Amino acid sequence: MGINSAKLLSAFSSALALAVILPGIAVNSASVLAQSTTTTPSGAMSPQKIKISPAQRQQIRVLVKQRNIEIEGVLDKNTQLPKFTQALSSGQKINQALQGVNLSTQQQTQIKTIMDTYREKAKAIISQPPSSMASPAK
Numbered sequence: 001m002g003i004n005s006a007k008l009l010s011a012f013s014s015a016l017a018l019a020v021i022l023p024g025i026a027v028n029s030a031s032v033l034a035q036s037t038t039t040t041p042s043g044a045m046s047p048q049k050i051k052i053s054p055a056q057r058q059q060i061r062v063l064v065k066q067r068n069i070e071i072e073g074v075l076d077k078n079t080q081l082p083k084f085t086q087a088l089s090s091g092q093k094i095n096q097a098l099q100g101v102n103l104s105t106q107q108q109t110q111i112k113t114i115m116d117t118y119r120e121k122a123k124a125i126i127s128q129p130p131s132s133m134a135s136p137a138k
Helices: 002-021 022-026 055-072 080-089 094-099 105-126
Strands: 031-039 045-053
Touching: 031 105, 055 080, 055 094, 080 094
Parallel strands: none
Antiparallel strands: 031 045
């Protein structure tokens, strides 16, 4: 059971990471934010869609904006920031946008910390039952 739970958490975390780092999915998704896999009794893996409420969707949007602002604070304002914001506005995924700005090792570490923090916040939002959701985070 522990291994299956670990696999489920890993799959869910990976799917959530993609959903969080792909603003288009978080913004445009009508009823599905991410996919995870669960083990069926036969041992096969099957996809399971996670539905979120409009309030949860809005909270995720707010998190994505906050995350991007924090990342922008790590970037050099003259060289990296314009490339990053242009890449995001042209529809690139956040990881692609960050690859295009030539980050230092220190910046990579700071941005990884930011991404991990916001991924955990998004997981906490998604793990709450939609009916018990409060108003979006400020």
